[in-house]
Amino acid sequence: MTRHCFAEAVTEEQSKQKKAVPSPALQPNSIALPSPRRTPRNTCLSPVTISDNTAAACKVCAKESSNDITLKKCAKCKTQWYCSRECQKADWKTHKKTCGKNADETFANTNSTNRSCPQNLEVFIEKPFHQLHSKRWLHDRPEKDVYKLLIDTYRMRMEDQYTIEGEVDEDSIYSGRPDSRDGFRRFLRLVEKKRGLLPPWWSPEKAKACVAYGLNKDNWSSLDCCAEKGDFVEHYGDPTFPMQMRMFGEQIYGRGPGGQPGFQMMQMMMQAEKGEIQTSLLNMHR
Known part of the structure; x- marks a missing residue:
């Protein structure tokens, strides 16, 4: 199989913003960074x-x-x-x-044709992994849905970077800041440089509106709280949603979490969407 690669060199701007985080598991006596605020979640019972x-x-x-x-x-x-x-x-x-x-x-037992629509989004997009492959995952969605997905893709990436890679961005809540507005603005600039990922209506004014949406404390997709993978599964009601956001993040950053490429999994998920393989055979915990 020909390997498709989204990889690009990490920009100097990206590398300057990162700093290593000592692993609590490996260095129990080290001084821990302030614990970032997390989206409230019932960890015992499913909603x-x-x-x-x-x-x-x-x-x-x-x-x-x-x-x-x-x-x-x-x-x-x-x-x-x-x-x-x-x-x-x-x-x-x-x-x-x-x-x-x-x-x-x-x-x-649920395939892509009869799966219930994801929760907390205004519009249901069929075959999301096909949309990811064609780099149209954010297209044909209402503005508010696009804002949510951009914010949560960023939050998913920051969580992965913290838990998998042991690094935090200095301009994010993970370094102790009250919110991640500066890091998210930098994230949006990266997205804007990737031709075709954003919908045609995107503009500097929409970017400001997106940041403002993330700073509204009444919204679940908030820049002053971080969230874990399970939070996104529960919020959107779709076990594949973290995978979708990670694959979209890979198209932005040029690499998957921990350097793991997601193209092969994307191909398998596209086959599942076409009914060529059963989703029960796939590892949904990427």
Whole structure:
């Protein structure tokens, strides 16, 4: 197979902004940097989503759906229904033993044509890995969706750089700054240099609006909080979303997280979108 490479030399501007971070695991006695603020996340329970009126009853108390009771389902595995957060908490000790397995089976049995739309985006883009391959991942989306994806691609990259490579950008929240506006502006300049990645309507005014969106503390895609891979999966409701953002980031930076190229995985995901291979055969934890 011919290897396609997005690699480009890291710019002097990029290298100047990075500094190494001592690994806490390897150097337990070293002085740690201030812990960056993270997007609030329930690490114990999967959030629930609004029902589609197909549930019979709450698994715990057996209450049925009615005008007064809206049943909700576990957002991770989408197999168990509850009438309240209290019932979900009561069942978690038992449910957590099968939740991950059920989630894997649910995703494996779901192909690109009948997958539910990602959460928290206004428009659903079919075959996102084909769009990535053609460098049109941000095209044909509303402005607000583009702002969210640019901000979260940057946040995903900063998290990977911190956890995988042991480095932080000095102009980001990971170095102790109150927010990452300066680092994100630098990120946008890199994107703007990559011909065709941004939609045709992009302009300096839109760049300012994008930064302003990220500085609005009411928005989940925020430049004053960092987020982990699992946060993005839960927020967008799509196990492949971190992979999509990492591949888009590779097109911007010229290299994948930790130097790992994503082209081969992109080819396999495109095959899955065409139904040529089963997604259950792929490693979704890239």
